[in-house]
């Protein structure tokens with residue numbers, strides 16, 4: 001039975017209040033999680049503040065780089081433990097977690113270790129009114145104590161996507177993992193101690209949002225900036241809390257991402273690409289597709305091909321390498337997804353495939369399983385097409401012209417990601433310019449160069465992270481002007 005404690009100032013802190021952590025594949029009890037209260041969150045923030053003023057705050061860049069590389073090595077050495085922890089927490093198939101979640105969990109430290117070693121500074125020489133010269137140069141200082149609130153869909157990946165740059169830039173962090181997925185953030189605390197990251201640099205407090213660790217952390221006056229990935233409504237609440245004391249936020253929020261397939265697309269690649277962007281991680285990827293638009297000449301053929309893909313997935317024990325489709329993260333999330341399956345049925349959608357719960361046997365019968373689902377026939381105004389479901393489902397809508405599909409794709413308050421399939425180079429670039437999103441993939445999806453700007457437009461987020469863009473949130477920039 002696992003015992004997920006808070007990690008504060010390098011110590012494991014139990015509290016008298018615990019909650020269950022269950023494996024979504026079979027609803028078995030994995031362990032108990034110690035909920036952090038106001039006192040534990042305050043202790044974590046104080047520890048993070050003290051670490052800034054301790055040895056961590058005076059480390060040379062190369063020493064920080066060396067520690068980040070040691071963290072990478074630490075994760076790699078305990079790869080199997082991170083893998084097992086992530087699979088038990090999320091139910092995602094081993095074949096996915098072993099190629100995506102854990103490798104990226106380590107890579108997110110490496111990319112920013114490389115960045116702070118090589119990033120150029122900024123300086124400007126100027127003529128001055130007295131006929132002399134002055135030199136301006138920029139100095140980047142750590143922002144301070146960063147509150148990190150991370151989601152349950154890619155727990156290690158999305159947590160280290162924030163902790164990596166935060167530490168690289170000399171900050172300290174207090175991490176609040178999702179209550180559904182406490183394991184890998186907790187395990188990372190062991191790595192931090194093992195490699196010698198000073199106590200208080202990395203802290204983990206477990207709990208929920210309102211009236212729990214999440215709220216206490218975002219409201220804490222000792223937190224200098226808050227980074228969050230999750231639902232837009234929660235992002236609004238965090239931004240409201242951050243306004244007090246004028247703390248900056250970095251938000252990667254919800255989406256209702258379009259997948260657009262033109263008649264001239266490479267058909268098989270488009271089917272494979274949309275199948276991946278719709279169903280990978282059981283549809284629980286913020287960048288995933290839930291609205292598919294297919295040009296009319298290939299509409300029927302595409303629907304049939306995607307149906308065949310959806311019906312080819314192999315569900316089962318996520319630890320089985322043959323399995324390529326896992327459960328949702330929890331029974332609670334399954335209720336949300338099934339409520340949209342019901343909405344679609346009530347609205348008279350054509351259910352091309354799925355629409356319910358698969359007949360799992362043995363212990364898996366108690367897991368949070370749903371069928372991969374495809375609909376057609378709904379109006380664009382349907383909640384199924386307007387609201388984020390965050391499950392393995394999509395609606396396919398035919399379109400005729402480029403202007404029509406751009407209008408439909410942009411008709412959403414969100415603006416996170418899009419995937420476009422066409423072999424017309426000019427059309428591809430026109431779509432890249434016309435789609436109001438932060439991330440547009442052409443003939444691909446979720447290809448990630450960690451140096452690029454990553455983030456959402458409109459209600460999908462604020463700010464960009466990745467490469468030099470992460471410096472904007474994780475450092476304060478100061479201009480020094482020296483009269484020569």
Ligand SMILES: O=C(O)C(=O)/C=C/C=C/O
Pocket residue numbers: 153154158161284285286287448454
């Ligand atoms: O690939 C990334 O860096 C990233 O942030 C992925 C986000 C996926 C959200 O569900």
